[in-house]
Amino acid sequence: MPNFELRKQRLDLSRLHDECERNYQRLQKVPFDSAKMGSLAHLNFPQKPNAGLSIEVIEVTRYTSTLNIKADRAGPHWMPQIEIKARVYRDAKMLEVIEWCTDRTIPWDLSEEKGMQARDEKWQWNIFLSELLIYGLRHGSALAKA
Numbered sequence: 001m002p003n004f005e006l007r008k009q010r011l012d013l014s015r016l017h018d019e020c021e022r023n024y025q026r027l028q029k030v031p032f033d034s035a036k037m038g039s040l041a042h043l044n045f046p047q048k049p050n051a052g053l054s055i056e057v058i059e060v061t062r063y064t065s066t067l068n069i070k071a072d073r074a075g076p077h078w079m080p081q082i083e084i085k086a087r088v089y090r091d092a093k094m095l096e097v098i099e100w101c102t103d104r105t106i107p108w109d110l111s112e113e114k115g116m117q118a119r120d121e122k123w124q125w126n127i128f129l130s131e132l133l134i135y136g137l138r139h140g141s142a143l144a145k146a
Contacts, residue, residue: 016123017094020089023096023133025093026133026137027088029137034088037059040054041054041055043055043140043142043143046139050073055069056068063090063091064088064089064090065090066085067088069084080101082101095129
């Protein structure tokens with residue numbers, strides 16, 4: 001595949017939107033109300049007693065909700081807690097990462113001079129959220145609080 005086609009594929013907005021739509025569908029399988037302020041779901045992992053994935057609604061507006069998603073002790077002991085903020089777009093049925101471990105700079109198209117982030121950083125963060133949700137749904141047992 002020629003270089004220009006690879007670049008186009010990496011920066012494909014429809015691919016990002018598809019992933020956000022799939023993340024929304026995955027979130028719908030978690031037993032909690034994403035439209036209710038303060039709703040909390042916690043997925044415990046039986047094979048890792050101290051590990052878990054928690055999802056909390058921290059902001060609700062007419063068409064969106066903001067979630068704080070924490071993966072605690074999900075990886076090796078030296079790895080810090082992963083914290084992701086994601087926005088639920090209820091009308092568009094999408095879930096998109098808006099902040100990654102307190103880093104809010106998630107540009108869609110980066111030039112080489114702007115830093116060390118990859119050109120497809122936003123897509124990578126949404127893929128990582130996909131993997132967290134898939135792992136939590138497959139291996140976790142859910143506890144929900146309204």
